[in-house]
Amino acid sequence: MHISATILGLAAGSYALEGRATSASAYSSNSDGSYKLSSITAPVQGSGDPGSTSTWNLTIDDTSSGYKQTIVGFGGAVTDATVTSFNTLSSSNLQDLLNDLMTDSGANFALMRHTIGASDLSGDPAYTFDDNGGSADTSLSGFGLGDRGTAMAKLLASMKSSQSDLTVFGSPWSAPGWMKINGVIDGNTTGNNLDDGYLDSGTGSSGYATEFAQYFVKYIQAFEDLGVSIDAITIQNEPLNSQSGYPTMYVYADESAQLIQNYIGPALSDANLNTKVWAYDHNTDVTSYPQTVVDTAGQYVDSVAWHCYATDVDWTVLTTFHNSNPNVNQYMTECWTPSTGSWNQAADFTMGPLQNWAAGVTAWTLGTNSDDGPHLSSGGCGTCTGLVTVNSDGSYTFETAYYMIAQFSKFIPNGAKILSGTGSYTYSSGGGIQSVASLNPDGTRSVVIENLFDNDVYVTLTTESGEEWSGDIPSESVTTWVLPASS
Numbered sequence: 325m326h327i328s329a330t331i332l333g334l335a336a337g338s339y340a341l342e343g344r345a346t347s348a349s350a351y352s353s354n355s356d357g358s359y360k361l362s363s364i365t366a367p368v369q370g371s372g373d374p375g376s377t378s379t380w381n382l383t384i385d386d387t388s389s390g391y392k393q394t395i396v397g398f399g400g401a402v403t404d405a406t407v408t409s410f411n412t413l414s415s416s417n418l419q420d421l422l423n424d425l426m427t428d429s430g431a432n433f434a435l436m437r438h439t440i441g442a443s444d445l446s447g448d449p450a451y452t453f454d455d456n457g458g459s460a461d462t463s464l465s466g467f468g469l470g471d472r473g474t475a476m477a478k479l480l481a482s483m484k485s486s487q488s489d490l491t492v493f494g495s496p497w498s499a500p501g502w503m504k505i506n507g508v509i510d511g512n513t514t515g516n517n518l519d520d521g522y523l524d525s526g527t528g529s530s531g532y533a534t535e536f537a538q539y540f541v542k543y544i545q546a547f548e549d550l551g552v553s554i555d556a557i558t559i560q561n562e563p564l565n566s567q568s569g570y571p572t573m574y575v576y577a578d579e580s581a582q583l584i585q586n587y588i589g590p591a592l593s594d595a596n597l598n599t600k601v602w603a604y605d606h607n608t609d610v611t612s613y614p615q616t617v618v619d620t621a622g623q624y625v626d627s628v629a630w631h632c633y634a635t636d637v638d639w640t641v642l643t644t645f646h647n648s649n650p651n652v653n654q655y656m657t658e659c660w661t662p663s664t665g666s667w668n669q670a671a672d673f674t675m676g677p678l679q680n681w682a683a684g685v686t687a688w689t690l691g692t693n694s695d696d697g698p699h700l701s702s703g704g705c706g707t708c709t710g711l712v713t714v715n716s717d718g719s720y721t722f723e724t725a726y727y728m729i730a731q732f733s734k735f736i737p738n739g740a741k742i743l744s745g746t747g748s749y750t751y752s753s754g755g756g757i758q759s760v761a762s763l764n765p766d767g768t769r770s771v772v773i774e775n776l777f778d779n780d781v782y783v784t785l786t787t788e789s790g791e792e793w794s795g796d797i798p799s800e801s802v803t804t805w806v807l808p809a810s811s
């Protein structure tokens with residue numbers, strides 16, 4: 325073993341030295357932006373010397389008994405706002421931005437959500453891929469991505485060429501108006517449902533369940549034609565949110581389960597598409613919804629998608645769900661990142677899900693212009709700042725939330741295994757240390773440590789494999805230690 329590793333090292337030259345850390349390193353991003361993925365003093369082996377700094381102990385189990393979920397990736401939602409903002413950049417600036425976002429010279433994002441048709445973060449007017457002037461189009465012969473859908477697919481294809489591990493999933497905000505009881509994408513809460521017979525004699529007894537399923541097939545095929553394979557869909561963004569002002573559609577849990585089991589799953593399968601369906605795509609306070617979908621349509625549904633907007637969001641809901649459904653993957657698929665949010669808001673919605681079995685996290689939204697848009701004039705989020713703001717002078721700015729998510733995504737690649745650990749605690753007064761660790765495909769271990777105190781903390785980490793590492797975690801920072809492979 326040792327000899328062949330040496331030969332490999334010689335043959336691979338400097339790549340092997342760079343590709344696999346042989347000593348520890350540390351990188352930090354902090355609340356005031358003086359650190360932005362900055363290299364800081366690495367942890368030392370042993371208990372070190374905290375001096376007068378307050379101390380904290382963490383443990384990780386980096387042996388096989390500590391292995392938890394395998395990471396798919398991190399990223400954001402590619403909305404129309406993202407696409408139109410990014411496409412105002414010069415081609416060289418856009419390429420620089422994609423290199424930062426999608427490669428390990430930057431955030432190494434490997435998971436992107438995208439909107440299927442309009443969301444609130446679209447310019448006017450709201451649209452779907454088959455509006456047909458509001459008249460029924462049962463053959464879907466009027467289906468088309470249009471300029472906005474085409475531009476979105478092309479941007480995702482560029483992302484895929486920068487990041488071969490990229491996983492892409494799509495979510496509609498509404499079905500085409502003609503498929504709905506109220507006849508419109510963007511109405512009020514009256515009749516804001518798919519016209520699929522569900523409220524009368526069961527899904528598919530009348531209406532457009534079959535057409536709704538074919539709509540997904542056509543969209544996936546159209547994106548594939550432009551170079552983007554769609555790994556998964558959710559069939560409706562926030563199915564329990566019905567409101568006016570922007571596209572929404574109410575879908576009952578049992579209705580969702582029937583649509584997937586009897587229509588959408590079979591339609592994808594008949595079209596030889598291996599796109600998965602992820603259940604739910606809404607808040608953590610209604611766990612019965614994804615449970616119903618998984619119980620009924622588990623043949624097609626391998627994952628549950630959660631959002632962050634429940635009051636006092638409790639990510640341990642994901643651990644409870646995992647314990648009842650150990651073979652179902654989970655993702656945190658939406659949380660907004662307002663520029664007025666706390667410095668650690670994005671760190672919290674990444675850390676909490678990772679500590680509780682999530683395989684990936686996507687922020688809402690990846691990019692916007694300097695007005696947090698464009699967004700629909702009729703309603704929706706007017707303060708949803710992207711992880712990246714595209715400025716009117718043709719430059720772009722990474723927001724605090726970008727750095728906080730990148731402290732995870734840059735160092736926990738696709739294929740990494742999350743490790744069990746102890747020592748995370750947040751006081752009701754607000755201070756505390758939260759941490760999550762991974763064993764990476766190259767054998768290195770990453771330990772992400774969020775320091776919620778407004779003072780530095782000297783952390784000592786004990787590993788189940790028998791090592792001790794100690795170092796300073798700057799005040800109000802997310803700091804990542806990259807430890808060499810255990811010997």
Ligand SMILES: *[C@@H]1O[C@H](CO)[C@@H](O)[C@H](O)[C@H]1NC(C)=O
Pocket residue numbers: 379380381
């Ligand atoms: C950390 O662990 C060491 C060794 O077990 C112990 O002496 C020390 O009191 C602990 N520190 C804290 C802050 O719990």
Ligand SMILES: *[C@@H]1O[C@H](CO)[C@@H](O)[C@H](O)[C@H]1NC(C)=O
Pocket residue numbers: 506511512513514
């Ligand atoms: C909702 O929209 C329908 C159809 O446009 C309309 O008839 C109804 O008055 C609206 N209801 C409310 C509460 O605005």
